[in-house]
Amino acid sequence: MYAVRRRLASAAGRASVRRFASTEHSGHSAPKDESLGTAFYLTVGVIPLSYIVYFLSTPGADGKPSSLSKALNKYSDYKEHWSTRNSTHTAMVEQAAFDRNLFQSDKGSPHVNLRFPEIFNTGSPYNVSAGQGPRNMDAVVAHYEKLNAEAEEKKVKSLAEKKS
Known part of the structure; x- marks a missing residue:
């Protein structure tokens, strides 16, 4: 207990000792002029800005729209541009869906x-069982040539019907 008290007393004694050996490096400098700050300049800047916005937003004496309205109306054609673009995109998506449905529903x-x-x-x-040896392939070739010719005839007929 006494050892703790001694240490606390010595620590308190050290904290209260100040030395003023030199006045040159005291850490204090001459007083500086403080600026008005950004809040002041923003407040002062809002006053003429609000007058300019009010002047631009009031319509003319003869009923002409204000210059601010004219400037905003320059950008109103974007509505038409976007509606045209959206309708074109919708048509493209519908055509793609139709084509996909057409090709996927084909047997x-x-x-x-x-x-x-x-x-x-x-x-x-060596893996050929008895009776499964080489055969005459002329019948098979003729069969597939006939199928291909029939398919070509169907394609020509469908194209002729579509054109007329």
Whole structure:
């Protein structure tokens, strides 16, 4: 207890000791002039600004619109521009949706049209069971040529009907 009291007393004694050995570096400088501050200049600037805005917003004596209204009306054509743009965009989206629906609702062909008929002859010759050897492919080639010719005829007919 006494040791704590001694330390507190010595700490209090050190805090109260001040030395004024030199007056040159005391940390005090000569008084400075204070500016009026930004609030003053803003308040003073609002007064002429409000008069200018009032002058620009009042209509003319002969009923002409104010110069502020004229300046704002210069930008009113953006409404037409944006409405045209929005209607064009809507038409494009509707057409894209129609096309997508058209292509996705098509059944498509149930068979795979082969690019070359020799695909039947590819593969290992050792995995061929009895009776499954190489065959005459002329009938298969003729079948696919006939299918392609029929498809071309249908396309030509549909194009001729659309044009007329």
